[in-house]
Amino acid sequence: MEGLYAVSNDIGIASRGSSTTLIDDTRHWQDNILRGALLRIEKKQQVYERIILSNTYNTITFSPLPTGVEVERGDRWSISIVVRGTPLEKVNLQNTAVSADTDILPTSLEPLAGPSLLRIMLAMSYAGVFSATITKEEDTQVLHFYEGSNLQADSLYIFDMLVHPGDSVNFRYSVDSTLRILRVQEIMVASQ
Secondary structure, X not given: OOOEEEEEEEEEEOOEEOOXXXXXXXXXXXXXXXXXXXXXXXXXXXXXXXXXXEEOOOEEEEOOOOOOOOOOOOOEEEEEEEEXXXXXXXXXXXXXXXXXXXXXXXXXXXXXXXXXXEEEEEEEOOOEXXXXXXXXXXXXXXXXXXXXXXXXXXXXXXXXXXXXXOOEEEXXXXXXXXXXXXEEEEEXXXXX
């Protein structure tokens, strides 16, 4: 993939785990040294990728796997610290109806690696307030862009916001409107 570089790699086989943890009894990592790295878990023919939220000497904690999926003894894993030289497209929407004060995206965004920057380009058909909903550990904050002032109709705005591992982000608009354009890119902080 163009612009994606693995800075370091570590591989192994799980001793056991759960839907949010992987334990490898052969490891002796420094606490939280892997935070923000990309964990890849191979289960039979399926591959799952998650950002590491924290780690102890032998345990990695990450965002949940799909319902019913758990790390088991013998599952292969790899860890990559990733640096991206080009932005990663997260959202590319046009001419979409938006209801007032409801999440615009059907699924909230999570950063691939963190900390990173979300660059947001937006234009709406009616004047209103644009907000981000940021959830971390079941605590949700609704925060306004542009000092909570109305954005002008049919005008283009660009915003940047920092995100960290474990963040979940969505967007809202204060009035019923047509989303003229919404593009969101993730930019790794090291490559800004």
